[in-house]
Amino acid sequence: MATRRSKREAVVKAQLFEMTPEDLEEPVRSSTRNVLIPKRLQYTPELSTAETPRKKPRTETRHVDNNSKNKQDIKEEEEDVENSDVEHKSGGHGGLSAYELERLENIRQNQAFLTSINLFQATEELKQLTRPKPSQRGLMRSQAAVKEVLPARKSLRLQNKDAEILTLPPEPRGMLIYEESTPLKKPPGPLPMDPTNMEQGSKLPSHLLKLCSEDSTQEKKTELDLKEYRSALKNMRISEDKVAKVVKDRIFSAAFHPCSSSLLMATGDKWGKVGLWNLGGDWGDDGVLLFEPHTRPVGCMAFSRAHPTHLLSLSYDGSLRCMDVEKAVFEDVYDNGDGLKTFDFMSHDCSTLVVGSWYGEVAIVDRRTPGNSHESLHSLDPKTLRCVSVHPVQKQYFAVAESKVVSIYDSRCLKKTKSATVSQLLGHSLSISSAYFSPCTGNRVLTTCMDNNIRIYDTSAMTSKSPLLTSIRHDMHTGRWLSKLSAVWDPKQEDCFVVGSMARPRRVQVFHESGQPQHTFTDDENLSTVLSVTAFHPTRNALLGGNASGRLHVFSD
DSSP: OHHHHHHHHHHHHHHHHHOOHHHHHSOOOOOTTTSOOOOOOOOOTTSOTTSOOOOOOOOOOOOOOGGGOOHHHHHHHHHHHHHHHHHHHTOHHHHOOHHHHHHHHHHHHHHHHHHHTTHHHHHHHHHHHHSOOOOOOBSOOOOOOOOOOOOOOOOTTTTTOOOOOOOOOOOOOSOOOOOTTSOSSOOSSOEEOOOTTSOTTOOOOHHHHHHHTOOOTTOOOOOOOHHHHHHHHHTOBOOGGGEEEOSSSOEEEEEEOSOSSSOEEEEEETTSOEEEEETTOOSTTTSEEEEOOOSSOEEEEEEOSSOTTEEEEEETTSEEEEEETTTTEEEEEEEOSSOEEEEEEOSTTSOEEEEEETTSEEEEEETTSSSSOOSEEEEOOSSOOOEEEEOSSSTTEEEEEOSSOEEEEEGGGOOSBSOOOSEEEOOOOSOEEEEEEOSSSOOEEEEEETTTEEEEEEOSSOOSBOOEEEEEEOOOOOOTTSOOOOOEEOTTOTTEEEEEOOSSSOOEEEEETTSOEEEEEOOTTTOOSOOOEEEEOSSSSEEEEEOTTSEEEEEEO
16 A cells, blocks of 8 residues: 555656646646536626526536647637627617527417416416305495595604604403493393394384294194104205305304294394394395394393293393394393303293303293393302203203303202202313203203213203113314304204204204214305204204304205
């Protein structure tokens, strides 16, 4: 190894001694893999800002012998480069080179071809199909107020002016002051039924009273077997005219009127408004009438089975009112100050109610008693109360969805505090959204829990611990901008229920109490949102669903 190294060094020294000063000035050839070739930037003012000047092709540098390339050749090469640059800049068509002109011509031909096959139009149509527009039926959108044009702000520093001295407002001291435009509650007493989407002083449509006065107590449908029931569900369809904006904000509750000649629906939204919609009606906005009996979310509503002209609505503002279509007023039924959550009828004539509040209290209210107070008040769960449901046959029993357990109480044995339970439904690990007795016999209780489970319990024997029959996995996490999902029974079918879904494409699902799915309602064109609030018609094959924008969707045969 030492011998080879000494020979290599001797050869290098000999080469260095033979090289002339001109040879030393010649740049040493290096590998292009390790050396970055500097880019030559070119700027042409004549070019438009939209076009980027073409990069010059990189010429390959050839290493030749020193004697074959003299100073005259270098001078001629530099002149050729300068002449080529001058020709490039002085060319026609705004200073564009032949390459750039050819590129622009190719772009023009490509755009002409795409236009000839209507590609751009097809792209726009495809976007419209993938994002369907919401229904424009129902309430009309109010035109946005024209914003006042303010003068442009100017810097005080540039105007040589002193800065303004701003003072902080005084801190509030223990009491919240609300503006007069947003009252906490409507004044007590009856309120007139004046639709806000009609001219002031307009009377209610005469057909509304006729429709609400229909007696549908004798129109009970016989219960179908599962095969016939699934066939009836498959025949229910939705169309564009079966979607309408009935209230202005998020829907919290909805109900069908029991009449069968027409589909009349009621719904309540986040800010205390109650809307009536007659499918196919010609009054108001596409059959929609809007009222304002409350100021906070309408958490629960139901039509009276004994008096079909009465619609009871309960609000978080602490008021429970009855819309009497015959008298055209909203009567004041009950008022506890704040925090009402749910109610249900405790008698067949719908004169007695059980009302639940957010603070774990239930009140027994008799509508025949003058005034808007309760008969008795009972504290059950000190944490929270979500739902109450009365047994359809034995009216003295009612189920209460408390924090993590559903308790069944006997109204005859209630105490002011620490009332004894008749039965309890255990197994829930998170808060319970709803609990309902089955509509015909009350032998089942359907619960919806935030632990992503729908459960069915056997309450036929009313034992101290009602056994669990079925548990169905279902996504319940709707977030803060959607109403909570709640599974509700079909009043025509003792063992089947409906619930909204968070899955895509958007859908509404019907299950049997055994957990077997019976039908899934979907529609690519008319159902593109989550229907949190659902309800079946008591006699007809019809299903409604309400979403967060105040729209009702109806599936019917």
